[in-house]
Amino acid sequence: MxxxxxxxxxxxxxxxxxxxxxxxxxxxxxxxxxxxxxxxxxxxxxxxxxxxxxxxxxxxxxxxxxxxxxxxxYTMYDKKPVGKYHLQICRNISCSLRGAEDVLNSVKEHLNMEVGDTNEKFTLSTVECLGACGTGPVMQVNDDYYEELTPESVKKILDSLK
Ligand code: FES
Known part of the structure; x- marks a missing residue:
């Protein structure tokens, strides 16, 4: 054939x-x-x-x-379709030391998503260093940065996007 x-x-x-x-x-x-x-x-x-x-x-x-x-x-290039809001959470060393894992767990729980998931509104990814190491934990949402996140503050950001 x-x-x-x-x-x-x-x-x-x-x-x-x-x-x-x-x-x-x-x-x-x-x-x-x-x-x-x-x-x-x-x-x-x-x-x-x-x-x-x-x-x-x-x-x-x-x-x-x-x-x-x-x-x-480069993780900044999406190789598959993403949701309206692409949440990219840094989990490199500086952000990790400042609580990135807790922030990530808060996002996963709040949106009922796992890393790599896409739904009609969100795509959740983790990335290696967004270049804002002094103000971590950092999350990039499309072209915007959110810095010095906590498990609580990130939920408020997500709610504002819903
Ligand atoms: S380690 Fe997170 S922005 Fe650099």
Whole structure:
């Protein structure tokens, strides 16, 4: 039996195409624009699926494997669909010493979710260092940071998102 690989093309609006061109212009060479381009495409398509990585590779003239390697290395790129609010809780050393595990347990209990779960509203993930180590425990919700969390304060934040 022969399987035919069908490449799914993404719909690229004129506005998105313009944004891609503007992003590429900011860098000395196309490859240097890989991270911002993935950010832009994630914002547009919701997550970095295979077709998004193929598009990035095509626009940057780099191998698909290069894009995939970068996209899968960084937790900031979602490789599968996420809820309206993507909760990313740091559990690296500074945040852990300041109670990240208790904050995480509070979130899990309050939302009845486990790490890796997605429901209609939330995706719950843990990440390695959000770069705000002095004000941990830290949770990133989409593009916003919440710092110096406690098991109680994080519940109030979650309630405000519901
Ligand atoms: S250790 Fe949590 S932000 Fe760096």
């Amino acid at each position: 022969v399987f035919k690989v069908i490449k799914m093309a993404l719909e690229i609006s004129k506005a998105l195409n313009r944004e891609i061109e503007n992003t590429l212009k900011k860098y000395p060479n196309k490859e240097a624009a890989l991270l911002p381009l993935l950010h832009l495409l994630q914002k547009e398509f919701g997550y970095v699926k295979k077709e998004v990585m193929e598009l990035a590779a095509e626009r940057l003239d780099v191998p698909y494997s290069k894009v995939k390697g970068v996209a899968t290395f």
